[in-house]
Amino acid sequence: MSAAEVLIVGTGALACLFAARLAAAGVRVAMLGSWQAALQAISQTGIQFTALDGQQSVVRAFATADPNEVQGVQQALVLVKSWQTERAARQLQGCLAEEGVVLTLQNGWGNREILSQSLGAERVALGVTTVGATLLAPGAVRQAGEGILSLGAQPRLGRLIPYLRQAGFQLEVRSNAEALLWGKLVINAAINPLTALLGVANGELLHRPTARQLMHQAAQEAAEVAKAQGIELPYPDPIEKVEAVARQTAENLSSMLQDVRRGAPTEIDAICGAVVHAARHVGLSTPTLEMLWLMVRALVEQPNQP
Template identity: 40%
Template sequence: EGVRPLIGPQSWALSLQNGLGSEEIIARFVPTARLLRGSTAQGATLLEPGRIRWAGQGPTLLGLLPGVAQPPQPQAQEIIAALGRAGLPAGFTRQLEAVLWEKLLVNAAINPLTALLDLPNGRLVEEPTLRVILSDIIAEALPLARQHGVRLSPEEAVARVEQVCRATSGNISSMLQDLRGGKRTEIDFITGALLEEGRRRGRSLPLNRLLWALVAGSTRQARHHRV
């Protein structure tokens, strides 16, 4: 809503947000043929307005929405080039669904735990009990992710999440940053998206549902105290 006056009849939009579902909201304002979605793996902590501590760079991949069969237009390539000039090398993929679901798996394991326990990412693999919880979260979510092209085995999925924890060990997850700041978190777009997919496919995810409820409740409490 805040940028609606900037959207013209030929505008393109790109969503690089965590989780799933943001592009459906953006599609209310931009036709799907001119809407890109993507995944980026940047470890960063907002220290104060206008000041960010960057903790590591991973791949940035863009793609079209499902059902949009046309090849990437010149405007999409211009967006990729602009990201590159800004120090964010990006590429285009037609397998973005699997990329997004693999990232969702990582976010669903790391973000709620770090937010609830007020810990940096790396602490999740330093404590044996937390590593067990990470594995249990992944075990619940992986069958859903495999329906969307993720080809990781359970062992590979756990190793992938632990690798991200170690690579961003000092990073404060976006969900924890939001909780500390009394802001709305991404829990509905991350764990909530998993729960919705589980509902559609008749799968129960009790641990993820518990984490969703705890973060949602903590978010309301934090926002109440901020007010």
């Protein structure tokens, strides 16, 4: 199949959400992934989508693990986990048109660099999203928050943006992509590991004094690392911002908590780990972030075999 207008790389929560909303809006969508259970479910029964208002629908989309079945892709959204980015880049090498564009909406740091190394920087665009999604089962997703798509300016996005607007996504285009990425990285580093460690929804962090203090400390540390690199965050106060996000997404289960509950690898290395490494590079200490990084790693790692 090569007639897709937008290729979604990934089959997880956000990938299914974007595919469902685009397809429901009349956009021809294909999905490229490696999770066999999801590929099978989507191929056999479609994407089971639950909207914010609770309305349920089934949306059909072509899904495959073979890049040869989606040749000549002009627009692609990369929505895999950060630890899957290298594999996604290899898949896209085999199907992205020379004049095509890939938009990464992934969490964490380093995804754009990995994609650019394989595909060329001129074919890669960076964005962040605050749209929330909860995976209910392979191929089944519930939207958990509306949110905004913030995209770094890139000439080739002119062909993709109309499709996203057609699907009802709220969009903004910013000139400074680095600020967008760090703006979300600060929030993710402060909220996601704590929710994963405590097993709670985002809003619960506001009602536990010690957790709230740790959230503040993590946000402040990450913001200081951004500042030391000359990056101006897209909000003036990181603590006020992280509090606001926790309130606005109070019922959401962070993607990291969902990963832990499913026994899947987390993105902790690309979130807290990336900030800790950046801090060391500029001579800063980030004790809270380093603790959260190591604790989440300890939570999910397998014991050494005798």
